[in-house]
Amino acid sequence: MRPELVIFDCDGVIADSEVLSALVLIEQLAEIGIPVTFADVRRDFLGRSFPTVAQTIRDRFGTPLPDDFEARYRATLLARFEKDLVPTPGLRDLLDRIDLPICVATSSSPPRVRRTLEILGLSECFGPHVFTASQVARGKPAPDLFLFAAHQMNSNPARTVVIEDSPPGIDAGLAAGMIVLHYTGGTHLKDVPHQRSDVPAFDNWNEFEHLLGGIQQKAAHS
Structure with missing residues:
Protein backbone atom coordinates (compact mmCIF):
# COMPACT_ATOMS: atom_id res chain seq x y z
CA MET A 1 0.00 0.00 0.00
CA LEU A 85 5.87 35.84 -5.73
CA VAL A 86 8.07 33.24 -4.04
CA PRO A 87 7.69 29.49 -3.41
CA THR A 88 6.93 28.21 0.04
CA PRO A 89 10.22 27.78 1.94
CA GLY A 90 12.07 24.54 1.24
CA LEU A 91 9.70 23.27 -1.45
CA ARG A 92 12.22 23.14 -4.28
CA ASP A 93 14.61 21.02 -2.25
CA LEU A 94 11.77 18.63 -1.45
CA LEU A 95 10.78 18.32 -5.11
CA ASP A 96 14.37 17.44 -5.96
CA ARG A 97 14.32 14.62 -3.38
CA ILE A 98 10.85 13.15 -3.73
CA ASP A 99 10.78 9.72 -5.42
CA LEU A 100 7.06 9.47 -6.16
CA PRO A 101 5.06 10.74 -9.15
CA ILE A 102 3.77 14.25 -8.48
CA CYS A 103 1.21 16.59 -10.00
CA VAL A 104 -0.66 19.82 -9.32
CA ALA A 105 -4.43 20.12 -8.84
CA THR A 106 -5.62 23.68 -8.30
CA SER A 107 -8.66 25.94 -8.32
CA SER A 108 -6.59 28.55 -10.19
CA SER A 109 -7.15 29.21 -13.87
CA PRO A 110 -4.83 27.49 -16.38
CA PRO A 111 -3.04 30.75 -17.33
CA ARG A 112 -2.51 31.67 -13.68
CA VAL A 113 -1.08 28.33 -12.57
CA ARG A 114 1.06 28.10 -15.69
CA ARG A 115 2.58 31.54 -15.09
CA THR A 116 2.91 30.86 -11.36
CA LEU A 117 5.05 27.80 -12.02
CA GLU A 118 7.09 29.68 -14.62
CA ILE A 119 7.81 32.56 -12.25
CA LEU A 120 8.86 30.13 -9.53
CA GLY A 121 11.03 28.10 -11.90
CA LEU A 122 9.05 24.95 -11.13
CA SER A 123 7.43 24.19 -14.50
CA GLU A 124 9.86 21.39 -15.27
CA CYS A 125 9.18 19.75 -11.90
CA PHE A 126 5.58 18.99 -12.86
CA GLY A 127 5.74 19.03 -16.65
CA PRO A 128 2.30 18.47 -18.19
CA HIS A 129 0.87 17.09 -14.96
CA VAL A 130 -1.02 20.23 -13.94
CA PHE A 131 -4.80 20.01 -13.53
CA THR A 132 -7.31 22.78 -12.85
CA ALA A 133 -10.92 23.15 -11.79
CA SER A 134 -11.77 24.17 -15.36
CA GLN A 135 -11.42 20.49 -16.32
CA VAL A 136 -14.16 19.19 -14.03
CA ALA A 137 -17.83 19.87 -13.38
CA ARG A 138 -17.43 20.80 -9.73
CA GLY A 139 -14.57 22.53 -7.97
CA LYS A 140 -13.37 22.01 -4.42
CA PRO A 141 -14.79 21.02 -1.92
CA ALA A 142 -16.21 18.43 -4.34
CA PRO A 143 -13.76 15.56 -4.99
CA ASP A 144 -13.95 15.86 -8.78
CA LEU A 145 -10.62 17.58 -9.39
CA PHE A 146 -8.56 15.25 -7.24
CA LEU A 147 -10.24 12.17 -8.69
CA PHE A 148 -9.62 13.52 -12.19
CA ALA A 149 -5.96 14.13 -11.40
CA ALA A 150 -5.51 10.63 -9.93
CA HIS A 151 -7.18 9.10 -12.99
CA GLN A 152 -4.94 11.06 -15.35
CA MET A 153 -1.90 9.92 -13.35
CA ASN A 154 -3.08 6.28 -13.24
CA SER A 155 -3.15 6.31 -9.45
CA ASN A 156 -5.52 4.59 -7.04
CA PRO A 157 -7.24 7.36 -4.99
CA ALA A 158 -6.70 5.37 -1.79
CA ARG A 159 -2.95 5.42 -2.51
CA THR A 160 -2.85 9.11 -3.37
CA VAL A 161 -1.54 11.78 -0.98
CA VAL A 162 -3.04 15.27 -1.22
CA ILE A 163 -1.29 18.32 0.24
CA GLU A 164 -3.70 21.18 0.88
CA ASP A 165 -3.82 24.42 2.83
CA SER A 166 -7.53 25.31 2.66
CA PRO A 167 -10.67 23.81 4.20
CA PRO A 168 -12.34 23.28 0.78
CA GLY A 169 -9.23 21.50 -0.48
CA ILE A 170 -8.98 19.32 2.60
CA ASP A 171 -12.65 18.41 2.30
CA ALA A 172 -12.18 17.60 -1.40
CA GLY A 173 -9.28 15.26 -0.68
CA LEU A 174 -11.15 13.46 2.06
CA ALA A 175 -14.24 13.14 -0.14
CA ALA A 176 -12.02 11.59 -2.82
CA GLY A 177 -10.92 8.92 -0.35
CA MET A 178 -7.33 10.11 -0.39
CA ILE A 179 -4.67 10.59 2.28
CA VAL A 180 -4.74 14.31 3.13
CA LEU A 181 -2.05 16.41 4.77
CA HIS A 182 -2.62 20.01 5.83
CA TYR A 183 0.27 22.30 4.92
CA THR A 184 0.30 25.36 7.19
CA GLY A 185 3.63 26.91 6.24
CA GLY A 186 2.22 29.63 3.95
CA THR A 187 2.36 33.25 5.11
CA HIS A 188 -1.45 33.44 5.11
CA LEU A 189 -1.65 30.82 7.88
CA LYS A 190 1.02 32.28 10.12
CA ASP A 191 -0.21 32.33 13.72
CA VAL A 192 -3.50 30.66 12.70
CA PRO A 193 -4.25 27.69 14.99
CA HIS A 194 -4.65 24.32 13.28
CA GLN A 195 -8.33 23.51 13.58
CA ARG A 196 -8.64 20.20 11.73
CA SER A 197 -8.44 17.14 13.94
CA ASP A 198 -9.16 14.85 10.99
CA VAL A 199 -5.89 15.49 9.10
CA PRO A 200 -2.23 15.75 10.14
CA ALA A 201 -0.71 19.22 9.80
CA PHE A 202 2.84 20.37 9.10
CA ASP A 203 4.47 23.73 8.41
CA ASN A 204 7.94 22.72 7.20
CA TRP A 205 8.66 20.72 4.06
CA ASN A 206 11.31 18.72 5.90
CA GLU A 207 8.46 17.28 7.97
CA PHE A 208 6.68 15.97 4.88
CA GLU A 209 9.13 13.14 4.34
CA HIS A 210 8.67 12.05 7.96
CA LEU A 211 4.88 12.10 7.54
CA LEU A 212 5.14 10.19 4.27
CA GLY A 213 7.35 7.61 5.94
CA GLY A 214 4.74 7.22 8.66
CA ILE A 215 2.03 6.70 6.05
CA GLN A 216 4.12 4.03 4.35
CA GLN A 217 4.93 2.30 7.64
CA LYS A 218 1.27 2.32 8.71
CA ALA A 219 0.24 0.85 5.35
CA ALA A 220 2.86 -1.88 5.65
CA HIS A 221 1.45 -2.99 9.01
CA SER A 222 -2.24 -2.73 8.15
Missing part, protein backbone atom coordinates in the same frame (compact mmCIF):
# COMPACT_ATOMS: atom_id res chain seq x y z
CA ARG A 2 2.89 2.36 -0.68
CA PRO A 3 1.55 5.75 -1.89
CA GLU A 4 1.53 5.99 -5.67
CA LEU A 5 1.13 9.74 -6.17
CA VAL A 6 1.45 13.08 -4.40
CA ILE A 7 -0.96 15.84 -5.46
CA PHE A 8 0.07 19.38 -4.60
CA ASP A 9 -2.35 22.26 -4.41
CA CYS A 10 -0.77 25.37 -5.91
CA ASP A 11 -1.67 28.59 -4.10
CA GLY A 12 -0.61 28.43 -0.47
CA VAL A 13 1.20 25.11 -0.93
CA ILE A 14 3.58 25.47 -3.87
CA ALA A 15 3.38 29.25 -4.14
CA ASP A 16 3.31 31.53 -1.11
CA SER A 17 0.68 33.52 -2.95
CA GLU A 18 -2.45 33.74 -0.83
CA VAL A 19 -1.58 37.01 0.91
CA LEU A 20 -0.78 38.64 -2.45
CA SER A 21 -4.02 37.32 -3.94
CA ALA A 22 -6.05 38.57 -0.98
CA LEU A 23 -4.50 42.04 -1.04
CA VAL A 24 -5.14 42.46 -4.77
CA LEU A 25 -8.73 41.24 -4.45
CA ILE A 26 -9.38 43.55 -1.49
CA GLU A 27 -7.96 46.51 -3.41
CA GLN A 28 -9.94 45.73 -6.56
CA LEU A 29 -13.19 45.31 -4.65
CA ALA A 30 -12.61 48.52 -2.69
CA GLU A 31 -12.39 50.40 -5.99
CA ILE A 32 -15.99 49.43 -6.76
CA GLY A 33 -17.25 50.09 -3.23
CA ILE A 34 -17.27 46.55 -1.82
CA PRO A 35 -15.54 46.33 1.59
CA VAL A 36 -13.84 42.97 2.21
CA THR A 37 -11.23 42.21 4.86
CA PHE A 38 -8.35 39.75 4.87
CA ALA A 39 -10.25 37.70 7.46
CA ASP A 40 -13.20 37.53 5.04
CA VAL A 41 -10.94 36.30 2.26
CA ARG A 42 -9.26 33.66 4.43
CA ARG A 43 -12.59 32.40 5.78
CA ASP A 44 -14.73 32.43 2.64
CA PHE A 45 -12.55 32.49 -0.47
CA LEU A 46 -9.43 30.47 0.28
CA GLY A 47 -9.10 27.45 -1.99
CA ARG A 48 -12.13 28.29 -4.13
CA SER A 49 -12.29 29.07 -7.83
CA PHE A 50 -12.88 32.64 -8.97
CA PRO A 51 -16.44 31.95 -10.25
CA THR A 52 -17.33 30.66 -6.78
CA VAL A 53 -15.73 33.69 -5.14
CA ALA A 54 -17.58 36.04 -7.49
CA GLN A 55 -20.91 34.35 -6.76
CA THR A 56 -20.30 34.64 -3.00
CA ILE A 57 -19.58 38.36 -3.38
CA ARG A 58 -22.73 38.87 -5.45
CA ASP A 59 -24.86 36.98 -2.95
CA ARG A 60 -23.43 38.76 0.10
CA PHE A 61 -23.40 42.32 -1.18
CA GLY A 62 -26.21 42.17 -3.71
CA THR A 63 -23.95 43.85 -6.25
CA PRO A 64 -22.99 42.33 -9.59
CA LEU A 65 -19.32 42.60 -10.43
CA PRO A 66 -18.41 44.60 -13.55
CA ASP A 67 -18.04 42.48 -16.66
CA ASP A 68 -14.32 43.18 -16.81
CA PHE A 69 -13.64 42.66 -13.10
CA GLU A 70 -12.21 39.15 -13.37
CA ALA A 71 -9.90 40.09 -16.25
CA ARG A 72 -8.63 43.19 -14.41
CA TYR A 73 -8.15 41.25 -11.19
CA ARG A 74 -6.19 38.50 -12.91
CA ALA A 75 -4.02 40.96 -14.82
CA THR A 76 -3.25 42.97 -11.70
CA LEU A 77 -2.51 39.83 -9.72
CA LEU A 78 -0.13 38.40 -12.30
CA ALA A 79 1.72 41.73 -12.42
CA ARG A 80 2.08 41.53 -8.65
CA PHE A 81 3.27 37.94 -8.92
CA GLU A 82 6.01 39.00 -11.33
CA LYS A 83 7.48 41.24 -8.63
CA ASP A 84 6.74 39.52 -5.34
Whole structure:
Protein backbone atom coordinates (compact mmCIF):
# COMPACT_ATOMS: atom_id res chain seq x y z
CA MET A 1 0.00 0.00 0.00
CA ARG A 2 2.89 2.36 -0.68
CA PRO A 3 1.55 5.75 -1.89
CA GLU A 4 1.53 5.99 -5.67
CA LEU A 5 1.13 9.74 -6.17
CA VAL A 6 1.45 13.08 -4.40
CA ILE A 7 -0.96 15.84 -5.46
CA PHE A 8 0.07 19.38 -4.60
CA ASP A 9 -2.35 22.26 -4.41
CA CYS A 10 -0.77 25.37 -5.91
CA ASP A 11 -1.67 28.59 -4.10
CA GLY A 12 -0.61 28.43 -0.47
CA VAL A 13 1.20 25.11 -0.93
CA ILE A 14 3.58 25.47 -3.87
CA ALA A 15 3.38 29.25 -4.14
CA ASP A 16 3.31 31.53 -1.11
CA SER A 17 0.68 33.52 -2.95
CA GLU A 18 -2.45 33.74 -0.83
CA VAL A 19 -1.58 37.01 0.91
CA LEU A 20 -0.78 38.64 -2.45
CA SER A 21 -4.02 37.32 -3.94
CA ALA A 22 -6.05 38.57 -0.98
CA LEU A 23 -4.50 42.04 -1.04
CA VAL A 24 -5.14 42.46 -4.77
CA LEU A 25 -8.73 41.24 -4.45
CA ILE A 26 -9.38 43.55 -1.49
CA GLU A 27 -7.96 46.51 -3.41
CA GLN A 28 -9.94 45.73 -6.56
CA LEU A 29 -13.19 45.31 -4.65
CA ALA A 30 -12.61 48.52 -2.69
CA GLU A 31 -12.39 50.40 -5.99
CA ILE A 32 -15.99 49.43 -6.76
CA GLY A 33 -17.25 50.09 -3.23
CA ILE A 34 -17.27 46.55 -1.82
CA PRO A 35 -15.54 46.33 1.59
CA VAL A 36 -13.84 42.97 2.21
CA THR A 37 -11.23 42.21 4.86
CA PHE A 38 -8.35 39.75 4.87
CA ALA A 39 -10.25 37.70 7.46
CA ASP A 40 -13.20 37.53 5.04
CA VAL A 41 -10.94 36.30 2.26
CA ARG A 42 -9.26 33.66 4.43
CA ARG A 43 -12.59 32.40 5.78
CA ASP A 44 -14.73 32.43 2.64
CA PHE A 45 -12.55 32.49 -0.47
CA LEU A 46 -9.43 30.47 0.28
CA GLY A 47 -9.10 27.45 -1.99
CA ARG A 48 -12.13 28.29 -4.13
CA SER A 49 -12.29 29.07 -7.83
CA PHE A 50 -12.88 32.64 -8.97
CA PRO A 51 -16.44 31.95 -10.25
CA THR A 52 -17.33 30.66 -6.78
CA VAL A 53 -15.73 33.69 -5.14
CA ALA A 54 -17.58 36.04 -7.49
CA GLN A 55 -20.91 34.35 -6.76
CA THR A 56 -20.30 34.64 -3.00
CA ILE A 57 -19.58 38.36 -3.38
CA ARG A 58 -22.73 38.87 -5.45
CA ASP A 59 -24.86 36.98 -2.95
CA ARG A 60 -23.43 38.76 0.10
CA PHE A 61 -23.40 42.32 -1.18
CA GLY A 62 -26.21 42.17 -3.71
CA THR A 63 -23.95 43.85 -6.25
CA PRO A 64 -22.99 42.33 -9.59
CA LEU A 65 -19.32 42.60 -10.43
CA PRO A 66 -18.41 44.60 -13.55
CA ASP A 67 -18.04 42.48 -16.66
CA ASP A 68 -14.32 43.18 -16.81
CA PHE A 69 -13.64 42.66 -13.10
CA GLU A 70 -12.21 39.15 -13.37
CA ALA A 71 -9.90 40.09 -16.25
CA ARG A 72 -8.63 43.19 -14.41
CA TYR A 73 -8.15 41.25 -11.19
CA ARG A 74 -6.19 38.50 -12.91
CA ALA A 75 -4.02 40.96 -14.82
CA THR A 76 -3.25 42.97 -11.70
CA LEU A 77 -2.51 39.83 -9.72
CA LEU A 78 -0.13 38.40 -12.30
CA ALA A 79 1.72 41.73 -12.42
CA ARG A 80 2.08 41.53 -8.65
CA PHE A 81 3.27 37.94 -8.92
CA GLU A 82 6.01 39.00 -11.33
CA LYS A 83 7.48 41.24 -8.63
CA ASP A 84 6.74 39.52 -5.34
CA LEU A 85 5.87 35.84 -5.73
CA VAL A 86 8.07 33.24 -4.04
CA PRO A 87 7.69 29.49 -3.41
CA THR A 88 6.93 28.21 0.04
CA PRO A 89 10.22 27.78 1.94
CA GLY A 90 12.07 24.54 1.24
CA LEU A 91 9.70 23.27 -1.45
CA ARG A 92 12.22 23.14 -4.28
CA ASP A 93 14.61 21.02 -2.25
CA LEU A 94 11.77 18.63 -1.45
CA LEU A 95 10.78 18.32 -5.11
CA ASP A 96 14.37 17.44 -5.96
CA ARG A 97 14.32 14.62 -3.38
CA ILE A 98 10.85 13.15 -3.73
CA ASP A 99 10.78 9.72 -5.42
CA LEU A 100 7.06 9.47 -6.16
CA PRO A 101 5.06 10.74 -9.15
CA ILE A 102 3.77 14.25 -8.48
CA CYS A 103 1.21 16.59 -10.00
CA VAL A 104 -0.66 19.82 -9.32
CA ALA A 105 -4.43 20.12 -8.84
CA THR A 106 -5.62 23.68 -8.30
CA SER A 107 -8.66 25.94 -8.32
CA SER A 108 -6.59 28.55 -10.19
CA SER A 109 -7.15 29.21 -13.87
CA PRO A 110 -4.83 27.49 -16.38
CA PRO A 111 -3.04 30.75 -17.33
CA ARG A 112 -2.51 31.67 -13.68
CA VAL A 113 -1.08 28.33 -12.57
CA ARG A 114 1.06 28.10 -15.69
CA ARG A 115 2.58 31.54 -15.09
CA THR A 116 2.91 30.86 -11.36
CA LEU A 117 5.05 27.80 -12.02
CA GLU A 118 7.09 29.68 -14.62
CA ILE A 119 7.81 32.56 -12.25
CA LEU A 120 8.86 30.13 -9.53
CA GLY A 121 11.03 28.10 -11.90
CA LEU A 122 9.05 24.95 -11.13
CA SER A 123 7.43 24.19 -14.50
CA GLU A 124 9.86 21.39 -15.27
CA CYS A 125 9.18 19.75 -11.90
CA PHE A 126 5.58 18.99 -12.86
CA GLY A 127 5.74 19.03 -16.65
CA PRO A 128 2.30 18.47 -18.19
CA HIS A 129 0.87 17.09 -14.96
CA VAL A 130 -1.02 20.23 -13.94
CA PHE A 131 -4.80 20.01 -13.53
CA THR A 132 -7.31 22.78 -12.85
CA ALA A 133 -10.92 23.15 -11.79
CA SER A 134 -11.77 24.17 -15.36
CA GLN A 135 -11.42 20.49 -16.32
CA VAL A 136 -14.16 19.19 -14.03
CA ALA A 137 -17.83 19.87 -13.38
CA ARG A 138 -17.43 20.80 -9.73
CA GLY A 139 -14.57 22.53 -7.97
CA LYS A 140 -13.37 22.01 -4.42
CA PRO A 141 -14.79 21.02 -1.92
CA ALA A 142 -16.21 18.43 -4.34
CA PRO A 143 -13.76 15.56 -4.99
CA ASP A 144 -13.95 15.86 -8.78
CA LEU A 145 -10.62 17.58 -9.39
CA PHE A 146 -8.56 15.25 -7.24
CA LEU A 147 -10.24 12.17 -8.69
CA PHE A 148 -9.62 13.52 -12.19
CA ALA A 149 -5.96 14.13 -11.40
CA ALA A 150 -5.51 10.63 -9.93
CA HIS A 151 -7.18 9.10 -12.99
CA GLN A 152 -4.94 11.06 -15.35
CA MET A 153 -1.90 9.92 -13.35
CA ASN A 154 -3.08 6.28 -13.24
CA SER A 155 -3.15 6.31 -9.45
CA ASN A 156 -5.52 4.59 -7.04
CA PRO A 157 -7.24 7.36 -4.99
CA ALA A 158 -6.70 5.37 -1.79
CA ARG A 159 -2.95 5.42 -2.51
CA THR A 160 -2.85 9.11 -3.37
CA VAL A 161 -1.54 11.78 -0.98
CA VAL A 162 -3.04 15.27 -1.22
CA ILE A 163 -1.29 18.32 0.24
CA GLU A 164 -3.70 21.18 0.88
CA ASP A 165 -3.82 24.42 2.83
CA SER A 166 -7.53 25.31 2.66
CA PRO A 167 -10.67 23.81 4.20
CA PRO A 168 -12.34 23.28 0.78
CA GLY A 169 -9.23 21.50 -0.48
CA ILE A 170 -8.98 19.32 2.60
CA ASP A 171 -12.65 18.41 2.30
CA ALA A 172 -12.18 17.60 -1.40
CA GLY A 173 -9.28 15.26 -0.68
CA LEU A 174 -11.15 13.46 2.06
CA ALA A 175 -14.24 13.14 -0.14
CA ALA A 176 -12.02 11.59 -2.82
CA GLY A 177 -10.92 8.92 -0.35
CA MET A 178 -7.33 10.11 -0.39
CA ILE A 179 -4.67 10.59 2.28
CA VAL A 180 -4.74 14.31 3.13
CA LEU A 181 -2.05 16.41 4.77
CA HIS A 182 -2.62 20.01 5.83
CA TYR A 183 0.27 22.30 4.92
CA THR A 184 0.30 25.36 7.19
CA GLY A 185 3.63 26.91 6.24
CA GLY A 186 2.22 29.63 3.95
CA THR A 187 2.36 33.25 5.11
CA HIS A 188 -1.45 33.44 5.11
CA LEU A 189 -1.65 30.82 7.88
CA LYS A 190 1.02 32.28 10.12
CA ASP A 191 -0.21 32.33 13.72
CA VAL A 192 -3.50 30.66 12.70
CA PRO A 193 -4.25 27.69 14.99
CA HIS A 194 -4.65 24.32 13.28
CA GLN A 195 -8.33 23.51 13.58
CA ARG A 196 -8.64 20.20 11.73
CA SER A 197 -8.44 17.14 13.94
CA ASP A 198 -9.16 14.85 10.99
CA VAL A 199 -5.89 15.49 9.10
CA PRO A 200 -2.23 15.75 10.14
CA ALA A 201 -0.71 19.22 9.80
CA PHE A 202 2.84 20.37 9.10
CA ASP A 203 4.47 23.73 8.41
CA ASN A 204 7.94 22.72 7.20
CA TRP A 205 8.66 20.72 4.06
CA ASN A 206 11.31 18.72 5.90
CA GLU A 207 8.46 17.28 7.97
CA PHE A 208 6.68 15.97 4.88
CA GLU A 209 9.13 13.14 4.34
CA HIS A 210 8.67 12.05 7.96
CA LEU A 211 4.88 12.10 7.54
CA LEU A 212 5.14 10.19 4.27
CA GLY A 213 7.35 7.61 5.94
CA GLY A 214 4.74 7.22 8.66
CA ILE A 215 2.03 6.70 6.05
CA GLN A 216 4.12 4.03 4.35
CA GLN A 217 4.93 2.30 7.64
CA LYS A 218 1.27 2.32 8.71
CA ALA A 219 0.24 0.85 5.35
CA ALA A 220 2.86 -1.88 5.65
CA HIS A 221 1.45 -2.99 9.01
CA SER A 222 -2.24 -2.73 8.15
